[in-house]
Amino acid sequence: MSMAQTLRTNEGGSSGARSASGRMYNFSAGPGVLPEEVVRQAQEEIWDCRQSGIGILEHSHRAPTFDAILHEAVADCRAIGDIPSDYHVLFMTGGATSQNFLVPANLLGQEETADYITTGYWAERTFEHAQMFGKVREAWDGRPLAHRRVPEDAEISWSSSPVYVHMCSNNTIYGTQWRLADGSLRLPKIPPGSFLVCDMCSDIFSRPFDVRDFGVVYAGAQKNVGVAGVSLVLIRDDLLSRKPRELPLMLQYRVMARDESRHNTPPVFPIYMSGLVFKWILRQGGLGALHARNVAKAALIYDVLDSSTFYTGHAERASRSLMNVTFRTPSEKLDDLFVREAYDAGMDNLRGHRATGGMRASVYNAMPDEGCKALADFMREFERRHG
């Protein structure tokens, strides 16, 4: 009998920490937890979508049913993010890792310069991927600090006139985030004439932001806005006219914008799922309401860290992420035991990335308050037993 099976046979028993629905609390860094009401709706609509007599998995990307779904997804996305008409909302494939090269391929000439702020594992990869397309340089490098924080403005060394500056708003692996004390978005002051490109994979739509501060925002959907298989790209229209090199049609932002994300068959179901999540965000009251809840959820766990001599957080306080809480016990052996015992108590995917070790609790929009409370309770109890 697997541990998960044990869990379910305990339903209604004495074990405290588990979802009211009988499922595990899923702290995965991504793909991650979805709102359960969204999953329930998807269950129905893969059989029959919007009373069409055809499930969403089987609908043509040109059928009226999907037309409506795509258009509503774009409209709802605009409503959530207050995205003005001079920005395009695109759904693309290939993950954020593809955006890492699509950004310079589409926007950076071979003789032009772009600045990268390297605040984590993926920011390092992003910088590497960009190197074949132009003169890219690191305006700040967080490696010497083990990526425990993001930089202050005074620490960043800009090029004389970078076309753009690339940043990553939340660093999933290290658990750091560009934030002010209240958890809202802080941005670097970039050189005049540059525009910001932001990898927002792990915190998009978890708090308000003004898209007008950016030329491009991109995010794989699988953390806060849907499932793996689609990426959301917000791009300012004037950038679509940049053409530093010939590219296959499938790799051109302007083609994706012109064809409204349907140059070829798009990932129908992942787009549908983002649409359901957008409607869920609107029902929650939008980004302000979600941010308040996310602050409160993360505080449940950070409060345990702050009142403990047993647990150590990885991130420095001023850069602590509201989405990914990284911490460790005094030993690797206890870390392993923590992960195992948490699993038996109904909490899955708490093991940290190999780059940091320890534990990581990803508490995206869809993680219920109860999941964070259950984890905080478990942490206190574990410390009592092993501290």
Added chain:
Amino acid sequence: MSMAQTLRTNEGGSSGARSASGRMYNFSAGPGVLPEEVVRQAQEEIWDCRQSGIGILEHSHRAPTFDAILHEAVADCRAIGDIPSDYHVLFMTGGATSQNFLVPANLLGQEETADYITTGYWAERTFEHAQMFGKVREAWDGRPLAHRRVPEDAEISWSSSPVYVHMCSNNTIYGTQWRLADGSLRLPKIPPGSFLVCDMCSDIFSRPFDVRDFGVVYAGAQKNVGVAGVSLVLIRDDLLSRKPRELPLMLQYRVMARDESRHNTPPVFPIYMSGLVFKWILRQGGLGALHARNVAKAALIYDVLDSSTFYTGHAERASRSLMNVTFRTPSEKLDDLFVREAYDAGMDNLRGHRATGGMRASVYNAMPDEGCKALADFMREFERRHG
């Protein structure tokens, strides 16, 4: 009240042509119909996948649950297609349209030549997409024949030493297929030293084929092997060492092969769906059994065409597709009426592509015999009323 709602309120009533499950018969060219038992399983497992307590949409691509799903999908694919160990089975994103440029980008040097056999709309696009990567030329062009058939060997004019020959085994829009009289796969006799690249989007795993005849086979999953958002790529290992140019990691077959389709977060759910469809194919008895059924299914509709002076087929008989049956009535007005009345009788997505006009019935693996019978009956009845 929509037509689909009318349909459902008729359930159990006098209307003859509709699925036993109460859903529409879905003749979409793709994304298209799935086996209903596969849809039912997906409904359960997006709530809780393999008793993990976590739904498949929320599982990490590195989690043990998805490890097993991915490995089983590859193994089942190898079993179905008898794919030997010196071929890789890859799951990629971006659709077959991306494969159109990935093939020459990865396999063709700027000074090398590749031959393209242009047998349809997508074959035309494929040829266009390849042009930025090398010397590509059309060894045969079906446009003057309105793509009513694929070529005989004697009609194809090869280059002196093409690196590869690109073909499309089934032309979805025109309803033609490379086939022998019994419906099995016919291949062009290519120049020695070349290898075949085949776009098998709309007939992969609908009939037996020997992958050893090909260097590369690719197919978007959304017709016969799953849902939109993932493409299946079968590639001979020796081709992975070709490196005609520098490419971003995400565009390299060798990186996808090395990282077993997980260089970054792959489209978890679309891969899962292909895995379910592969297991369904095995339960049906494999490709031989499916082929026999597909021959019989298509015959139900072609028999109506062959015994009618009312309907005209688009494809010449020797090239008629077992997957996409293209036909028209004597007038566009009757074509429109056919599509509308068929919809009211429970059959959706019968309108032909704008390139051909008329009707198209896509009868992929998952289209039940009953759907083809219902369409054939409807065609006869429509002819009686309007012929």
